[in-house]
Amino acid sequence: MRQRSVARAATTAGMHAALLAGAFFSALPFLWLLTTSLKPEKAVFSPPLLIPTRFEWMNYARAMQVAPFDRFFLNSAIMAVGITVTQTVFSGLAGYALARMHFPAKHLFFITVLAAMMIPQQVTLIPGFLIVSRLGWIDTYAALIVPRATSAFAVLLFRQSFLSIPVEIEEAARIDGAGTLTIIARVVAPLSRPVVAASAIFSFLFAWNDFLWPLVVTNSTRMQTVQVGLAMFSGRYGTFWTLLAAATVVALLPSVLAFLAGQRRFIEGIASSAVKG
Template structure:
């Protein structure tokens, strides 16, 4: 699109740059892009408030008239979205807590302790980062069945409570913390565990916050694994619940869109409120597209 050629980097003097033509053009393009970004959301919202005859009029309109709030009631009555929320929340909180716990302990060992085979083991960890989830999914599914965990929260939580990526990220961060702190603590008689708990972890606030958001979001939005291992409303998370809903009400677009709004709204609200944290979290962990 636009000619991004001119306009030298002005980040530092960003106080109040005069609106040059280049900037105006850029604004125009970005606003256009924003509209394109928001249009699907608007279309979703509009459809969720229309009655069926309104939905199927041509040409389609972005403004529901009259506004049909009852769609939401119908949706909630058709599918236990409240239950799905609770499930999602429970799974995401558990996964996040466990994953940060196990990963930070391991990262502490990799980054701060010396032991035989450290480098080799870390290399093995790293090597598996390359392997896509779908390679391990079938054996995991078989394992879950074997353990009789199918359609239980164990299946949803335990296999995802470990993360190579989190270990890697935390280790890199831990290594940046001066070793003198450990040594001073050790002089004072602190155990390794205590150093982890009272020196390293408190000093890792930013990375832990970022990781928390990242893991939580990933777990909340995860779809494939929960789909494979959950089989009843009791364990379905929001994405799986929504997909099930789709399966049953497959041309009732007003209800489906209302369901989508219900599924998206809380996350979007939290995101708008805590935007900065989110963006930090996603960029710090450097895997935005996940």
């Protein structure tokens, strides 16, 4: 009996050690980024020490002075919030239609949504740019937000979640005189808060960290986002690695805070959306 307890304890300790090692190596790039942001410029090419011998806190102040990062952060915030709100609303409505309503070619629409998830963003880049250009939206918030106001992944996420809600609840609301939009807003949405949170977090993280599309549809510094602004640290004569690392750490903070704030709802939403197919 004692030998079994010892073997079980040894197995548990080994599993924890393996998990801790995996977690450390997963976090190592982020730790390296953080320590690089605090190193003097000359120490970047010195022996690769994880902890700097001298902390250069002024790297953050200098990084924010290289470019108008206050404007970049404002543009990224407007774009991320706009995409998050529109994707959540429109994808939720589309997901409800695919889950509850009956109309011709419904299954064909659902297959089309699934197929849209398999198309890389680079394939739609040129057609999307041409449409935005002909609408006269280049260098505007409309170009940053409207083309990504829906998401095939979010539609699928909402559809799978709505299928798990008993139809009887909605039928009871209809008997009381509620319309479709009222049912969605007051019955279905409150019951799907974890999925709404998961979709919002996905949308926000995607929008905040997007680089390619804002680079294509913005020309002036006034409309560029923070991810595009980070490219200013790389020039013809080299890259300012410590300043780039400092600016990247600051740019990562909204993503990290958004995930930590909705982590529990995020996990619940992913789990609940897989209950029923």
